[in-house]
Amino acid sequence: MSQHATSLPPTAPARTVPPAPAAPAALTAPTAPTAPTAPTAPTAPTAPTAPTATELLDFVRRTAADRELIASLPLDPEGRTWVRLDGPGGSEAWLIGWPPGTGTGWHDHAESQGAFATARGTLTENALAVRLPASGWKTLELADGVDRSRRLGEGTGRAFGRHHVHEVFNDSPDTHAVSVHAYYPPLPLIRRFSRTGAVLRLEQVERPEDWQ
Helix, strand or coil, X not given: CCCCCCCCCCCCCCCXXXXXXXXXCCCCCCXXXXXXXXXXXXXXXXXXXXXXXXXXXXXXXXXXXCHHHHHCCCCCCCCCEEEEEECHHHCEEEEEEEXXXXXXXXXXXXXXXXXXXXXXXXXXXXXXXXXXXXCCCCEEECCCCCEEEXXXXXXXXXXXXXXXXXXXXCCCCCCCEEEEEEEECCCCCEEEEEEECCEEEEEEEECHHHCC
């Protein structure tokens, strides 16, 4: 039996399918403008911190050790000389020269605390361990046992609180002394006294314009 080959239908020509159109790109929303930054207010300067008595003492000791500064002070054989310094924290500071035999006399410092140090020579301080009345008196009789005395050689200093009453002097017969002093608040006034034995008498009240 004859076998007939079956004719396969011709292969249909391949049809090219056009690519699908690309999806439109997403639109990006415009960026909102950045709000301008407000200018920063300038920082107010910080007020200086009130120095303690310990800080005043540290200042006068360090300043007394400045040999160049100490040597720059003009000295007078007849009377005390002084130069104003920049003290810490708004304090009042002085460099003072003491000819032989000169001193301050008895005085106080009102509401100011302070410190001083000897830079050259030796100074003697006599002080009262008592607080005097602020006003309303001309003469006081001091109780027994209120007197204090000390000698402060080169490099030695001391601090004191408010209402401190003392006298400072150079009792050397032939040698100048130099010292550094600081007070806070700056001295509003100085009361000066005379003393006879146990009797203290108010003699004068000085204001800053009297010594600056």
